[in-house]
Amino acid sequence: MHIQSGVHGGRTVVSEHNGVRVVNTGHHGGYVQHSYMSRGGHSYYSRTYYSHGGYHVGVYRGYYWGGHNYYGYYPGYWYHPGFYAWGYHPWGAPVYWGIGAWGWGGAPWYGFYGGYFAPYPVYSSPAFWLTDYLLASSLQAAYAARAEANADAMAADAQASGGSGGGADGGDQAPAASSNTVTLTPEVKQAIAEEVKAQLAAQEQQASSQGGGGGAAAPAAANASAQVPPALDPAQRTFVVDSDVSVVANGQECGLTAGDVITRLTDTPDGDNTVTASVAASKKSDCAAGQTVAVKVDDLQEMYNHFQEQLTSGMGELAKKQGTGGIPKAPDTATTASDVPTPKPDDTAAKTLQDQQQQADQTESQVKQEAAAGGGL
Numbered sequence: 001m002h003i004q005s006g007v008h009g010g011r012t013v014v015s016e017h018n019g020v021r022v023v024n025t026g027h028h029g030g031y032v033q034h035s036y037m038s039r040g041g042h043s044y045y046s047r048t049y050y051s052h053g054g055y056h057v058g059v060y061r062g063y064y065w066g067g068h069n070y071y072g073y074y075p076g077y078w079y080h081p082g083f084y085a086w087g088y089h090p091w092g093a094p095v096y097w098g099i100g101a102w103g104w105g106g107a108p109w110y111g112f113y114g115g116y117f118a119p120y121p122v123y124s125s126p127a128f129w130l131t132d133y134l135l136a137s138s139l140q141a142a143y144a145a146r147a148e149a150n151a152d153a154m155a156a157d158a159q160a161s162g163g164s165g166g167g168a169d170g171g172d173q174a175p176a177a178s179s180n181t182v183t184l185t186p187e188v189k190q191a192i193a194e195e196v197k198a199q200l201a202a203q204e205q206q207a208s209s210q211g212g213g214g215g216a217a218a219p220a221a222a223n224a225s226a227q228v229p230p231a232l233d234p235a236q237r238t239f240v241v242d243s244d245v246s247v248v249a250n251g252q253e254c255g256l257t258a259g260d261v262i263t264r265l266t267d268t269p270d271g272d273n274t275v276t277a278s279v280a281a282s283k284k285s286d287c288a289a290g291q292t293v294a295v296k297v298d299d300l301q302e303m304y305n306h307f308q309e310q311l312t313s314g315m316g317e318l319a320k321k322q323g324t325g326g327i328p329k330a331p332d333t334a335t336t337a338s339d340v341p342t343p344k345p346d347d348t349a350a351k352t353l354q355d356q357q358q359q360a361d362q363t364e365s366q367v368k369q370e371a372a373a374g375g376g377l
Contacts, residue, residue: 003360004246013360021045024356025243032349033060033071039340045071048346050353055345058309059338063229066269070229070298073305075203075312076342079319082331084204087126087315088197094122095326097129104136109143116283117184117259126318127200129327131193133314134307135184135259138240142258142283145244183289188261188281191238198235199311207336231300237264238280242306247293248274254287262295269297 001015013024024030029051036046036059043062048055060071102119104110110117117139119132230236241260246253256262261281269275274294279287287293322330346352 001356001360001363003364011360013356015356020352022352022356024353024360030353030356032346032352034346036343037340044074044340046343046346047071048349050349055347055349057343057345059340059342060305063227065227065229065232066273068269068273068297070231070301071305072230072301073308074338074340075308076338077335078203078207078338079315079335080332081204081207083315083319083333084200084207086330087130087318088200090125091123091328094124095129095328096122097326101325102132102136107140109140110136112143113139113259113283115183116281120189127193127196129318130196130311130314131189133317134192134196134240134310135189137310137313138242138259138306141243145258183283184261184281191263191280192240192261195236195238195307196311199308229297229301230304231264231297232267232269232275234267236304238262239264239277239300239303240307242303245295245299247277247287247295247299249287249291249293254291254293256286257283259283260286262293264295264300265292270294273297275300 001013004012004014011025013022013030015022019035021033022030023033029049031047031049033045033047036044038044045060045062046057047060048057059074059076061074063070063072097119099105099110099119117135119136120128123129123132231239239262241256241258241262243258245256247256248254256279260279260283262277263280264275264277266276272294274296277293277295277300279289279291279293282289318327319330319333321327322333
């Protein structure tokens with residue numbers, strides 16, 4: 001069992017036993033991963049996420065590289081190739097899509113991050129619309145995580161002081177207002193948009209072969225003989241942070257949160273399985289933009305996975321909206337089931353995560369007792 005406390009609070013617990021991988025992020029939930037099936041020389045895994053009483057299941061392709069196992073998101077269905085091509089080619093005329101069309105007006109997360117994120121005033125192609133969709137989804141997740149962390153801290157304070165945590169200053173209080181400086185620059189957003197285009201082009205190729213064993217990966221990872229995980233693909237440089245991550249800058253830990261953006265600089269992990277990246281954009285209290293940081297390859301891979309999942313979700317939204325609200329009509333948006341069928345959720349995942357959480361509590365308590373007693377020496 002590996003237990004890590006984040007710079008911004010929270011705790012991640014990872015354990016593996018008998019081929020079952022359990023990753024727990026506390027009140028944010030977690031997932032339980034099992035071996036699922038083999039096809040085309042690749043191993044696939046079933047991953048059941050549990051959060052706030054709900055289940056979500058996905059398929060992940062296994063990669064083995066440099067003595068480490070990695071898991072890359074594999075879609076449960078494919079759109080027809082023409083829809084992916086439509087996604088990365090320009091529209092005939094710019095599409096005006098305001099805050100009202102997005103439905104963000106009055107949303108707490110948008111007000112909080114208004115100084116960090118500004119959507120494009122017009123969209124010249126679906127790729128730029130998807131870029132704002134991806135960033136907005138990440139920032140909504142960051143806001144929710146921050147609000148929950150605040151609620152937990154306030155509840156703990158109330159318990160310590162003998163209060164109930166209720167009343168006007170209760171745990172549902174929103175975070176304080178964010179900085180008013182726009183730090184997600186047009187250059188950074190352009191880099192994300194280029195990544196969207198590249199991934200859609202790769203997915204177009206994969207859809208043409210009905211999933212052909214490579215997954216929704218960048219072209220280098222689509223080769224059946226290439227086992228380098230997408231996180232280390234030389235063609236993949238820009239990553240949008242998907243959750244709280246601790247990295248190291250100048251020998252000191254600092255934190256990144258969902259919606260921050262980093263650029264991977266090196267392709268070969270060091271002995272600690274980290275690579276070097278530059279912080280392209282970050283929010284107030286996170287690692288400063290421009291800093292060079294050491295980030296774990298596992299964390300990069302999860303950023304990639306989340307990017308792929310959100311891209312699939314965003315294409316689904318475009319499929320619903322095409323031909324309406326000024327968005328041009330798209331070609332065939334029908335889907336074809338993946339060659340690796342999506343499994344049913346593991347309905348024991350909630351209990352497994354709860355048990356792991358209790359074990360982690362006991363382990364931390366024991367370590368603290370041993371440390372207080374001189375480390376048990």
